[in-house]
Amino acid sequence: MKAVLTRLLQEAVAEAREQGKLKIGKNVPIILEVPKRDGQGDFATTVALSLAKEEGRPPREIASTLVSMLQGRSPLIQKIEIAGPGYINFFLSKDYWYQTLLDICEKKEQYGRSAIGTGKRVQIEFVSANPTGPLHVAHGRAAALGDALARLLQAAGYQVDREYYINDVGNQMTLLGRSTYLRYRELFGEKVTLPDESYRGSYIIEIAEEIKKSAGDRYLTGAEEAHLPFFIRTSYQTILGWIARDLEQFGVQFDRWFPEEDLYREKEVDAALAFLKAEGVLYEQDGALWVATTRYGDDKDRVVMRSNRQMTYFASDVAYHRNKFERGYDRLIDIWGADHHGYIARVKAAVAAMGYSPDRLDILIHQLVNLLREGKPVAMSKRSGEFVTLREVMDEVGVDATRFFFLMRRSDTSLDFDLELAKKASTENPVYYVQYAHARLCSIIRVATERGWRVEEEIQKATAADLAVLDLPEEQALVKQLSLYPDLVQSAAEGLEPHRLTFYLQELAAMLHRYYFDHRVVTEDLPRTRARLVLMAAVQIVLKNALAILGVGAPERM
RNA sequence: GCGCCCGUAGCUCAAUGGAUAGAGCAGUAGCCUUCUAAGCUAUUGGUUGCAGGUUCAAUUCCUGCCGGGCGCACCA
Numbered sequence: 351m352k353a354v355l356t357r358l359l360q361e362a363v364a365e366a367r368e369q370g371k372l373k374i375g376k377n378v379p380i381i382l383e384v385p386k387r388d389g390q391g392d393f394a395t396t397v398a399l400s401l402a403k404e405e406g407r408p409p410r411e412i413a414s415t416l417v418s419m420l421q422g423r424s425p426l427i428q429k430i431e432i433a434g435p436g437y438i439n440f441f442l443s444k445d446y447w448y449q450t451l452l453d454i455c456e457k458k459e460q461y462g463r464s465a466i467g468t469g470k471r472v473q474i475e476f477v478s479a480n481p482t483g484p485l486h487v488a489h490g491r492a493a494a495l496g497d498a499l500a501r502l503l504q505a506a507g508y509q510v511d512r513e514y515y516i517n518d519v520g521n522q523m524t525l526l527g528r529s530t531y532l533r534y535r536e537l538f539g540e541k542v543t544l545p546d547e548s549y550r551g552s553y554i555i556e557i558a559e560e561i562k563k564s565a566g567d568r569y570l571t572g573a574e575e576a577h578l579p580f581f582i583r584t585s586y587q588t589i590l591g592w593i594a595r596d597l598e599q600f601g602v603q604f605d606r607w608f609p610e611e612d613l614y615r616e617k618e619v620d621a622a623l624a625f626l627k628a629e630g631v632l633y634e635q636d637g638a639l640w641v642a643t644t645r646y647g648d649d650k651d652r653v654v655m656r657s658n659r660q661m662t663y664f665a666s667d668v669a670y671h672r673n674k675f676e677r678g679y680d681r682l683i684d685i686w687g688a689d690h691h692g693y694i695a696r697v698k699a700a701v702a703a704m705g706y707s708p709d710r711l712d713i714l715i716h717q718l719v720n721l722l723r724e725g726k727p728v729a730m731s732k733r734s735g736e737f738v739t740l741r742e743v744m745d746e747v748g749v750d751a752t753r754f755f756f757l758m759r760r761s762d763t764s765l766d767f768d769l770e771l772a773k774k775a776s777t778e779n780p781v782y783y784v785q786y787a788h789a790r791l792c793s794i795i796r797v798a799t800e801r802g803w804r805v806e807e808e809i810q811k812a813t814a815a816d817l818a819v820l821d822l823p824e825e826q827a828l829v830k831q832l833s834l835y836p837d838l839v840q841s842a843a844e845g846l847e848p849h850r851l852t853f854y855l856q857e858l859a860a861m862l863h864r865y866y867f868d869h870r871v872v873t874e875d876l877p878r879t880r881a882r883l884v885l886m887a888a889v890q891i892v893l894k895n896a897l898a899i900l901g902v903g904a905p906e907r908m
Numbered sequence: 909g910c911g912c913c914c915g916u917a918g919c920u921c922a923a924u925g926g927a928u929a930g931a932g933c934a935g936u937a938g939c940c941u942u943c944u945a946a947g948c949u950a951u952u953g954g955u956u957g958c959a960g961g962u963u964c965a966a967u968u969c970c971u972g973c974c975g976g977g978c979g980c981a982c983c984a
Binding site (some may be wrong): 381382383385386387390394396399400402403409433434435436437480482517520521522525636637638639640649650652653654655656657658660662663687688689690691692693694695715717718725758759760762763764765766768771774775776777778779780782783785786787789790791793794795796797798801841844845849850853856857860863864866867868870871872873886907908 | 910911912913914919920921922923924925926927928929930931932933939942943944945946947948949963964965977978979980981982983984
């Protein structure tokens with residue numbers, strides 16, 4: 351509807367211009383908003399206000415010119431008013447609301463989808479935790495965010511791929527292998543001292559025990575160097591297996607797991623550096639190789655190859671992003687923890703240096719998660735290796751609640767996650783509150799069916815005339831909220847902000863609960879029952895669609 | 909010291925540059941012969957950190973302070 355009004359307004363401006371009633375008006379941005387208060391219409395625009403200065407006329411006068419152009423242009427508009435300093439308020443006709451309901455019931459799971467991303471491929475890379483330990487809660491937030499974003503962009507028409515980048519190269523892998531190796535020796539009664547930088551979590555001992563079980567004392571004799579590759583590989587594969595399993599249970603399916611090692615094996619790092627060299631942004635200094643990222647807005651130039659000939663992580667990051675673009679994606683999204691925000695400038699600079707517009711890469715930063723229990727912080731210490739894992743949280747509070755909680759806040763603010771609250775089955779818990787609204791609707795439809803209503807059939811054959819009995823203000827308010835859903839999906843997709851759906855859902859659920867409490871749907875009044883069933887079905891569809899974007903279930907019973 | 913993010917009700921947080929800044933929780937007072945009380949109603953609560961600037965209009969954009977988080981390696 352916004353699109354329709356925008357077009358009408360643009361036409362009105364153009365026409366006024368042709369008729370000499372407006373001087374300017376070329377490419378006027380039309381901003382439509384949904385007024386907060388009753389009596390201010392269903393949509394409003396401020397064009398007249400923004401034109402006032404250039405036009406040199408009072409905004410209300412301009413508004414009146416435009417309104418005269420708009421009169422009678424659309425049967426969906428009931429009336430147009432000029433208000434306040436020069437707002438133009440649109441009041442939509444009842445037909446519009448009835449059509450909306452029929453539209454929702456017809457489109458079902460397609461309702462809310464848009465085409466802004468049609469024909470565009472986007473890749474979202476997220477989680478990408480090092481395979482040196484199980485996923486912890488912050489990774490869970492990244493997983494929920496990335497997956498919801500993927501679903502959101504899919505709903506906006508994009509073709510989306512989810513990718514996990516595996517840092518399987520470098521010193522940390524050696525450290526991981528050594529840690530397991532030392533724990534393995536320890537299992538045979540040897541007294542070992544773990545170097546400071548070792549991985550100390552109990553999961554390392556688990557892996558060592560597995561190796562002991564399957565291989566016995568085979569690795570006790572001989573040099574450590576000879577056994578290290580085995581310990582590295584086994585630890586890495588075991589941990590990656592855990593990560594994959596946890597993510598799958600969390601409802602996240604990656605299209606591709608991309609090992610860093612591939613970039614080296616396929617000589618893509620070399621190729622990327624050769625490209626940069628040809629571009630003249632690669633130089634040698636103090637025995638190291640540098641990329642002149644400062645030319646593209648970075649604070650300082652960055653090393654890609656150290657003087658000891660070792661590549662830095664930045665080198666593979668450069669190659670990786672080049673690889674992504676070469677795979678034909680129109681748009682890339684990286685999701686990183688807040689501790690990596692210092693890398694944004696250099697990666698964007700590298701992308702620019704390779705000839706791709708940095709605007710095609712969005713880097714989303716998510717802040718940390720503070721785990722609470724009844725309002726008190728849950729102690730987490732990474733140093734001792736004792737941190738709360740995603741698995742523990744999932745197992746304790748359930749996948750739906752965990753995902754919803756992670757998505758309740760904008761990603762760049764830190765998140766308080768209260769385990770007890772997330773488990774609570776009450777109105778205090780937003781997840782249950784929203785899911786309950788859905789279950790409640792299912793229940794109404796069940797009851798109607800038991801009383802002989804063929805609900806699906808009624809919905810199919812309903813017409814606008816049948817819906818005219820929906821004349822209560824709260825019924826119109828509900829329909830209005832439903833009608834806003836497609837715009838919400840679109841703007842949330844544009845802003846990469848899935849959290850907006852959680853707010854929308856809570857509002858819609860509140861309206862539904864209130865309506866339920868005040869009015870009965872299934873009554874002796876057959877026409878009214880029929881119309882209300884359509885309304886309830888529409889609410890149910892939207893709740894389900896929005897929950898699906900978040901990756902949260904819509905239970906039929908609770 | 910430099911850079912990025914955040915400062916909104918007692919708490920946790922919303923608000924594409926627009927009309928009187930909104931929810932939830934906590935607090936107080938109520939509501940079950942009903943299609944699910946895992947629910948609903950009423951009510952309290954604000955100098956949007958401070959000071960300037962841009963704009964017809966600023967929580968939103970710009971500058972400077974104050975406070976919090978994070979990052980500033982030829983680390984991963």
